[in-house]
Amino acid sequence: MKIAYLEDDESQIEHIREVLTAKGHECRVFLDGSQLIRQLKREAFDMLLLDWQVPGVTGHQVTLWARANLSERVPIIFMTSRSQESDIVSALDAGADDYMIKPIRKAEFIARIDALARRVSPEPVPVPPPIEIGRYRVDAATRTCVLDGVPIDLTSREFDLVLLMFQYIGRILSREHIGGTVWGKPPHAISRTLDTHMSRVRSKLQLRPENGLRLHPVYGHGYRLDIVPDALEKLRSP
Known part of the structure; x- marks a missing residue:
């Protein structure tokens, strides 16, 4: 299998790469999540091995991106020192298929990889339904954004931004998360x-209160797309 491995610990990298290579797998190493997301936009992998705590975009954020944007459900295994039950639940809820706590034991590691490879379905994941909020409709399948039934002319990068903001409406998205997810680069770049x-x-989207949505910067953090409840209620009224 062609496996993408997200890890920044050199000793861990050498150990896991040696184990995978000995079993006939191709192991591609990525030191931060931004690099991995950028490559996933260009190339398909058979499996992702993710550490949680890495520079830039985290393994958890990579999982969320992969489940929201990849048309095929690539198997994901977390390998991390985070052992709290809440961490395990969070990773699995985000879309991880398995979770291993460091230090990794060789025989168990290989057994889990083989078991996951056997049970993963090759069928593509259904495309998520369009997001409809007030006057807006954002469709990931057709990569279109519509306001009052009229298509909005967006570049590919602009649509990626719109889709990300609508997927996480009401939540602050850090500049780090946005930069890594949309550009595959750290925020300073x-x-x-x-x-x-x-x-x-x-x-372009006319994100104003009278249209029910408002986009604004959050100082020191990033951006947030908010619903304006009173405006949406007026839009629903006959």
Whole structure:
């Protein structure tokens, strides 16, 4: 199998890569989540092995991105030192298929990989339904955004931003998360570009209170797309 491995611990990398190579697998190492997401946009892998705590975009965020954006359900195994029950539940809820706590035992590791490879269905994951909020409809399948039935002309990158914000409406998205997910780069590398794209998205979608949605920066963090309840209620009224 062709396996993508997210890890920043050199000793761990060498150990796992040696084990996988000995079993005939191809192991591609990524030191941060931004790099991995960027490659996943270009190339398919048979399995993802993810550490949680890595620089930039975390393994948890990579899992959320993969489940929301990849058309095929690639198997995901977490390998991390985080052992709290809440961490395990959070990873599995995000879409992980298995969870291993470091230190990793060789025989168990190989057995889990083989078992997961056997049971994963090759059938593609159904495309999520369109997101409809007030006057807006965002469709991941057709990559279109519509306002009052009229398509909005968006670049591919702008649509990625819109889809991300609508998927996490009401939640603060860090500049780190946005940069890693949409650009596959750390925030310092695309700071001005991110702000420019957000300004264009706000303008093109007419994200104003009277349309039921408001996009605004959160100082020191990132951006948040909020519902304006009173405005949405007026839009629903006959």
